[in-house]
Amino acid sequence: MKVLVPLDGSAAALAPIAHLEWLARAGVKLEVRVLNVQPRFHMHIAQFTRRSARQAFRAERSAAAFSAALDTLLAARIRFAAICELGHPAERVAAVAERERVNEIMIGVGRHPAWLRLLGAPSIARQVMALSDIPVSVFSSAAARPVPPAAAERPE
DSSP: OEEEEEOOSSSGGGHHHHHHHHHHHTTOOOEEEEEEEEOOOOHHHHTTSOHHHHHHHHHHHHHHHHHHHHHHHHHTTOEEEEEEEESOHHHHHHHHHHHHTOSEEEEEEOOOOHHHHHTTOOOHHHHHHHHOSSOEEEEEOSOOOOOOOOGGGSOO
16 A cells, blocks of 8 residues: 655644554555655745755755654654655645555644634645545544634633
8 A cells, every 4th residue: 555644744744654553553565655845935035045055944844844754654664755845735745646656645634723714724635635536534633723712702
């Protein structure tokens, strides 16, 4: 089974890694691709920085995003490859999944605050599902945060 796991450095993104560890202990043969997508710098920022400095910054951030996942995969003896991409996260996840011919995309998500959910902001997971025909499993590791009471409703 070949799986793609996008990682952004958050604890929520690591939720599929625990599941993969469980599958490996159950005897499932796994081949994992972990992916970190770094955003492009806006041209007004990029013009004042060297390309090598931007690349070093992105490499440092990718390494930090990968570290906990790679430690777990190594300990569980799961075959993996780490991939770094540049661009919009949902688009790159869908493209890498196609290119790597994975069987499944496993995405760990944190819950958006209620006010953001009310605005209908699309999550990366939803965008990936819209862009790819590959099955997407979403793993949640955090409870939803309620809408904070208005200032007038707060007890004093």
